[in-house]
Amino acid sequence: MNLSVIVPTYNRCVSVRRTLECLRRQVVAPNVDWEVVVVNNNSRDDTSAQVNALARDFPVPLRQVFETKQGASNARNRGIAEARGAMLLFTDDDVRPEPGWVQSVIGTFETHACDGVIGKIELAWTFPRPKWVTDDLLGFLARLDYGNQEKIITSEAMPPYGPNMAFRKKVFDTIDGFDPSLGRSEASLATGEEPEFFARFLKAGFRAVYQPAALVYHELQPLRVDKAFFRKNHFFNGVNSGREYAPKRARRILGVPIFVFPQLMRSIGAFLSNICKNGFQRSLRKEITIWYFIGFIFGCASRRHEASRQAS
Numbered sequence: 001m002n003l004s005v006i007v008p009t010y011n012r013c014v015s016v017r018r019t020l021e022c023l024r025r026q027v028v029a030p031n032v033d034w035e036v037v038v039v040n041n042n043s044r045d046d047t048s049a050q051v052n053a054l055a056r057d058f059p060v061p062l063r064q065v066f067e068t069k070q071g072a073s074n075a076r077n078r079g080i081a082e083a084r085g086a087m088l089l090f091t092d093d094d095v096r097p098e099p100g101w102v103q104s105v106i107g108t109f110e111t112h113a114c115d116g117v118i119g120k121i122e123l124a125w126t127f128p129r130p131k132w133v134t135d136d137l138l139g140f141l142a143r144l145d146y147g148n149q150e151k152i153i154t155s156e157a158m159p160p161y162g163p164n165m166a167f168r169k170k171v172f173d174t175i176d177g178f179d180p181s182l183g184r185s186e187a188s189l190a191t192g193e194e195p196e197f198f199a200r201f202l203k204a205g206f207r208a209v210y211q212p213a214a215l216v217y218h219e220l221q222p223l224r225v226d227k228a229f230f231r232k233n234h235f236f237n238g239v240n241s242g243r244e245y246a247p248k249r250a251r252r253i254l255g256v257p258i259f260v261f262p263q264l265m266r267s268i269g270a271f272l273s274n275i276c277k278n279g280f281q282r283s284l285r286k287e288i289t290i291w292y293f294i295g296f297i298f299g300c301a302s303r304r305h306e307a308s309r310q311a312s
Contacts, residue, residue: 001084002106003088003089006080008072008076009040010070012047015093016094021054026100035060035061037082039075039076039078040065041072042067065079069180080177089102091163092218094218094219095163095216100213104119108209109166114207114208114209116160116168116209117209119166120144120211120216121164124219125220127221131282134282140233142162142218146210153208155202159199160194163218178193178197179193181240192240230284230288232291233288235291238294238298240299241296242296242303243303244299252304256297256301260296260300263293274286
């Protein structure tokens, strides 16, 4: 089989149906053998019945598998294990792929003989965009735009995002899958599993190509476009970074590197300065940096506490 599309889902029976309807309308070359694998990550709504109903007359094999370990990384890793394709194409349950999406990804793999494809992600607003959502926040809503031209990606600074990324299955055989300690779950809004994976991908010598023609739209709902979401997301990302931070030479206070405190103060100063210049409603980008450093401090301190408890 050429390709498997992997769609993790959790309690989004309505939006995952829209995603699957978009996959039903894909325009793919007749000689391409592909499938769709939906990974049901403990959904308690009507997801299972919806997927089973669609599978009965879907134009390609549509399979539903179940992953009981909660979290985006666990769901993707289950999809990797279950997929039959030589190329694995990932998206999310609130994404609307364009009709040429699958074929664009396959064509990019064939043309460039690459190991990964990073696609373009635009945002689909289902409600008026709030004024406080400035352009520098759009990337945190999973918008990805590295330009309008194909390019080889060699930098960790340009990672893929979960709603639109593809890799040859052999990549996962070499460097394993996504880190289960990262990625969103019911217990955490932290992200970072894609950049961490991509860093290993590049270190192993694999090649990725950015393909803007492989386009999807990430559908936004009011519940997610909320200031509290941004704050919690950055706090939990900071916690994860703090727990993983372990340079031996850094001077510390209660397990927290001293250099973090001046950075926190500078971030607070930049936030206050931006309020004076642009107003509070347009200063969230500066504010969430503060939440990241608070989370980082918390993560470092909790790591020290856990180490002390284990030592005793």
